[in-house]
Amino acid sequence: MPHTISDTVARGMCIGCGTCSVATDGAIPLVLTRRGLYSAALDGVTEQDLERASRVCPFSDDAPDEDELGAPTPEGNALPLDPRLGHHGRVLAGRHRSDDYLLGSSSGGLTSWLLDQLLRRELVDAVIHVGRADADDALFQYTITTTSSGVTAQRKSQYYPTTLRDVLDVARRDGRRYALVGVPCFIKAARQLCREDDRLRESILFFVGLVCGHMKSRFFAESLAWQVGVPPEHLAAVDFRVKNPARASSDYDFAATARGDGVVQRRTRALVGGNWGHGAFQPEACNFCDDVFAETADVVFGDAWLPQYAADWRGTNIVVTRNPVVDEILSAGAASGDIELEPLTVDEAARSQAGGLRHRRDGLAVRLADDLAAGLSVPVKRVRPDASAVDANRLALVRQRRRMSLMSLDWFASARAQHDLAVYVRPMSAAIARYRRLEVGGLLTGLLTKLRPRRR
Numbered sequence: 269m270p271h272t273i274s275d276t277v278a279r280g281m282c283i284g285c286g287t288c289s290v291a292t293d294g295a296i297p298l299v300l301t302r303r304g305l306y307s308a309a310l311d312g313v314t315e316q317d318l319e320r321a322s323r324v325c326p327f328s329d330d331a332p333d334e335d336e337l338g339a340p341t342p343e344g345n346a347l348p349l350d351p352r353l354g355h356h357g358r359v360l361a362g363r364h365r366s367d368d369y370l371l372g373s374s375s376g377g378l379t380s381w382l383l384d385q386l387l388r389r390e391l392v393d394a395v396i397h398v399g400r401a402d403a404d405d406a407l408f409q410y411t412i413t414t415t416s417s418g419v420t421a422q423r424k425s426q427y428y429p430t431t432l433r434d435v436l437d438v439a440r441r442d443g444r445r446y447a448l449v450g451v452p453c454f455i456k457a458a459r460q461l462c463r464e465d466d467r468l469r470e471s472i473l474f475f476v477g478l479v480c481g482h483m484k485s486r487f488f489a490e491s492l493a494w495q496v497g498v499p500p501e502h503l504a505a506v507d508f509r510v511k512n513p514a515r516a517s518s519d520y521d522f523a524a525t526a527r528g529d530g531v532v533q534r535r536t537r538a539l540v541g542g543n544w545g546h547g548a549f550q551p552e553a554c555n556f557c558d559d560v561f562a563e564t565a566d567v568v569f570g571d572a573w574l575p576q577y578a579a580d581w582r583g584t585n586i587v588v589t590r591n592p593v594v595d596e597i598l599s600a601g602a603a604s605g606d607i608e609l610e611p612l613t614v615d616e617a618a619r620s621q622a623g624g625l626r627h628r629r630d631g632l633a634v635r636l637a638d639d640l641a642a643g644l645s646v647p648v649k650r651v652r653p654d655a656s657a658v659d660a661n662r663l664a665l666v667r668q669r670r671r672m673s674l675m676s677l678d679w680f681a682s683a684r685a686q687h688d689l690a691v692y693v694r695p696m697s698a699a700i701a702r703y704r705r706l707e708v709g710g711l712l713t714g715l716l717t718k719l720r721p722r723r724r
């Protein structure tokens with residue numbers, strides 16, 4: 269049986285992108301779940317609407333996969349294809365030239381620089397991206413920006429659940445030309461929707477991807493803020509990526525602002541759940557994604573987590589292009605000295621996302637096999653289910669990480685209800701300790717295997 273949008277929602281693996289709602293003219297509402305995530309609500313939806321919705325759901329078998337969608341342009345699809353990066357034109361590392369500018373960006377600032385260029389060159393009228401929310405009930409939301417100053421004001425990565433529903437509803441009506449920024453599953457969902465919706469297809473001219481390790485629930489922001497002294501009910505704003513010129517780019521701070529109060533800031537890696545490898549507050553959807561490099565976008569930006577760049581506090585982007593217009597803009601920026609670029613190999617680009625690729629390849633093979641063995645519905649992925657894809661130690665690690673993602677959401681929901689942060693921090697710390705023991709065990713096993721004398 270194909271895995272449909274109904275299975276996706278029933279299994280709690282809806283990412284809340286909202287394309288199903290747009291495809292059905294609002295027949296499918298989105299709700300905020302008790303785990304701090306958006307999800308489609310399918311009660312009472314007609315069969316016909318379910319079919320329309322399933323064709324645009326990024327986790328449904330009724331929708332095309334990343335290989336079938338490919339890059340947005342014919343030129344992009346003619347480029348070489350790597351199973352880790354997707355189609356790739358130029359593979360680069362780079363950053364904005366100004367240190368002052370870089371303080372306001374998450375990484376090398378090239379995402380915002382490109383968006384600004386698209387506006388300045390009048391290739392688009394507006395940008396659809398995530399910025400600070402204008403309502404009290406969320407910290408961030410998808411927003412439409414029409415000016416360079418607006419693009420500059422809405423920089424940085426927002427590790428926070430959002431939905432495309434409202435902005436795409438506007439975009440399909442107003443006749444403007446857009447660039448859309450998103451994590452891989454959102455770009456894929458929007459591309460699918462464009463196949464179904466002529467007005468949107470004519471409106472969204474550039475798809476700008478963000479490399480993605482995984483998305484986070486609202487609890488990520490709230491749990492880090494609570495740990496620095498701002499409980500959820502007082503939380504007004506967060507900054508997930510505060511750079512510190514005295515430290516490596518990967519060693520950034522988290523900052524929280526309480527209502528009517530000042531900013532408190534702490535090293536992210538010192539906070540429980542701050543290490544991305546631990547998968548805290550990861551939605552279940554991300555356990556079923558196999559796209560790290562936003563393979564269906566015109567260009568993707570990430571962090572160049574490579575030894576030659578990681579020590580530089582300013583941050584360095586990794587860039588993979590799939591559109592000649594983007595290539596030309598980047599080349600012009602480098603020629604004018606606005607930005608710095610240098611070529612990387614495909615292997616280096618993949619290495620910069622080694623953890624994400626392990627999670628989306630070997631880890632995914634295990635999770636698919638586990639769920640099928642348990643009789644659960646899973647989407648067809650470009651990775652085959654295989655519990656033997658990894659050794660026994662890694663198998664335990666993959667399963668422990670999945671447990672931590674799931675349990676962190678429940679522990680934090682209880683902590684919130686009981687107004688007691690320890691209800692989350694205590695069990696999560698114990699789970700992380702177990703994860704670390706498994707990691708050390710894996711390292712020792714690897715070392716012993718290398719040292720063991722070879723038989724002649």
Ligand SMILES: Cc1cc2nc3c(=O)[nH]c(=O)nc-3n(C[C@H](O)[C@H](O)[C@H](O)COP(=O)(O)OP(=O)(O)OC[C@H]3O[C@@H](n4cnc5c(N)ncnc54)[C@H](O)[C@@H]3O)c2cc1C
Nearest residue numbers: 373374375376377378379380397424425426480481570571
């Ligand atoms: C959930 C998530 C997970 C990520 N995981 C990884 C990872 O594992 N490895 C890695 O190398 N990089 C990852 N990134 C990308 C990384 O954090 C930076 O966003 C990227 O390197 C761009 O940096 P920049 O300095 O060029 O962007 P900036 O100049 O700071 O601009 C960022 C732009 O992206 C927009 N934006 C921010 N958050 C979102 C969002 N959630 N959805 C849509 N638009 C958004 C902003 O509005 C702004 O336009 C992730 C990003 C997100 C949102």
